[in-house]
Amino acid sequence: MNSILVAAATLAGLGLFFAALLAVAHRFLHVEEDPRLDILEGKLPGSNCGACGSPGCRAFAERLLNGSATPSGCTVSSEDATADIAEFLGVDAGVMEKRVARLQCGGGRAQARQIAEYEGMDTCRGAHVLGGGGKGCSWGCLGLADCEVSCDFGAIHMSSNGLPVVDIDKCTACGDCVEACPRDLFVIQPLSHALLVQCKIPLAGEQARALCSVACDACSRCAQDAAPGLIHMDNNLPVVDYTAGGPARPDATFRCPTGAIRWVPFGQFAEDEPEPVVVRQARGRFYV
């Protein structure tokens, strides 16, 4: 009986001692933190996507507080949420151009020539490592949805044509798809940059057309038709450089013989497919 009492008393004593220690530590080692930080973090989407350039939402909140970022720097927040944060901080929301992920390939099942049937691993990277899937083009989209899986916001779905379609309303320009694509087909650019080159084939003429019906065959008509300096040809592909000339107009695309360069002020592949059809759900094939 006695030993139990001793044990209980010792434990209680220890508890009191450490509690006192913690109380003292709390008093003297206290770090002053802006109380707004927690509130701000609560107002941010909490997806920690990194599209703002900060390693997570809390870090972005810190940057908001010290004034090195504007509320519109968060591309995930809705307009209302951004305005709310701006009001809370009493600052201007700032202007942040809407940026989205764009695919530099337009060669889906219906356009790209198929030379073989690919039966390997069901991922783009697997196909890329193993001789490049079944398409004859070794630069284009593999169509096995690595980007769809990588997108945390559900903004990418594979179309029935085998190409990823980006939902521009949901896309936060976080860049996960850029990293996921083994062929580096995604670029993040402002939505207003509507002149899109949907091809990466560095070949010219017949060789390029033999691979895909929407391949760029390097005829360079777009470069001639665009405002001086806006488009230049590099490695048999047009490069649209918005800093070098302008304004960009749809004219540049009118004489394109294949439709490799397009004027897309909205989501890509919208005209091909008015109603997106989800043909592929997230994969659950592998056991972990």
Place this chain on the structure above:
Amino acid sequence: MKLLTRTFPHGVHPKEHKDTAPLPIERMPFTDRYVLPLAQHIGAPSKGIVKVGQHVERGEKIAEPGGFVSVALHSPVTGTVRSLDPKRHPNGSLVPAIEIEIDRYAGQETPRGTPADPQAGSIDDFVARIQQMGLVGLGGAAFPAHVKYRIPDGAVVKELLVNGCECEPYLTCDHRVMLENAEDVVRGSVVLRDRIGAHLATIGVERNKLDAVAALQEAAKGDDRVRVVPLEVKYPQGAEKMLVKAVLGVEVPAGKLPLEVGVLVNNVSTVACLADIFDRGTPLVERVVTVAGPAVRRPSNLIVPIGTPVRAVLEYCGGLTGDAREIVMGGPMMGQPLGSIDVPVIKGTSGLLAFTESKLARPAEYHCLKCGRCVEACPVFLNPSRLARLAKVGKYEDMERFQVMDCMECGSCSYACPSNIPIVQLIRVSKSWVRERQRDAKIAQAKEAAEQAAKPAADGPGDASAKDGKETNR
């Protein structure tokens, strides 16, 4: 007896299927067009030196080495250069290539140049001649041969190991070379052994090729510094490090070359080519290819000029059966499945295997049973089961920590797995991720270093912004 045969620990023993072993090597007749991609080997692609319309002789140099880790390329036939446009490479990509149309009335004799004494001149002359003759490792990886022969200062080669294992199922080209060309194999081994200053040349041959062992022993009679060692039949014994372990019982450290333990390893066909290069002055313009598999009508061992389209080779072998489903270049374990048969035979092509649907049936994948068979099979002592599990959840950093980059993708784990988990496939994909990450990190590091160098004085604000840049760089 079994205890006396040497081998390495772990590994697997797939069914051998070496049905083409008794078939003598025959010369394939010439076809109309030859396509020679400039990237036939590991390292920098060669640089073309011919123009469209130019007449070239068989054995004439058509491309110069593009760097030290690169070799010259020679025309396999007498004919005319027809195009320099990109053509499909066996790996699926479109790469610059030289297309040559044959001259139907030319003799197409095997080119004979001036013989040279391999022991005369400096080692640089020896290395340069081999590079100019276009020799690469003919075992399959096509690593430029001369790079290995340039022994770095301070390193000593005690022993030359000649790799006659041919551990991949189906392939028999090295076997036939050892049988029919034993003199050249021994001659090449002696040349190389003396040139690199090794005491001993050891030819390692698996025990399923005892006739080759006998032929080589016969050819090596009188030279007691050439020995032929029979090895137990096991895959992947033909991998450099496994062969060193099997023959000498020494382990090559991870990430190091066999040179670390004083050994140089070369394939039998490669050393046989050394005899061609020095005694006859013949560059590498053709190689022996095994055409086999259940979907080939007439399996054969063929001498095929480099650049022959796979389609022509298969046609010469009687074509494919109707249920042909997949064609693999190289062995079934590590070979490259072809996306098109309009690709050429390249220097590293050891075999062309055609499989039928039934051979390719992909059995359903089950849960990992933690049975450990893959661990017992892995020749480099990794834990494939754990790596596969990490690969499925995308933990590539952890995989790097578990030495995934030491995996040589031999496929023993996938072969051994009773649950049909595509282990090696998952690892291959992950390795591509890890490589990409390492490359990105290197680029970022170089960029940072350049930025640091560009800044004249590293004062407060400069430092802070550099740090900031690093933090925000995702």
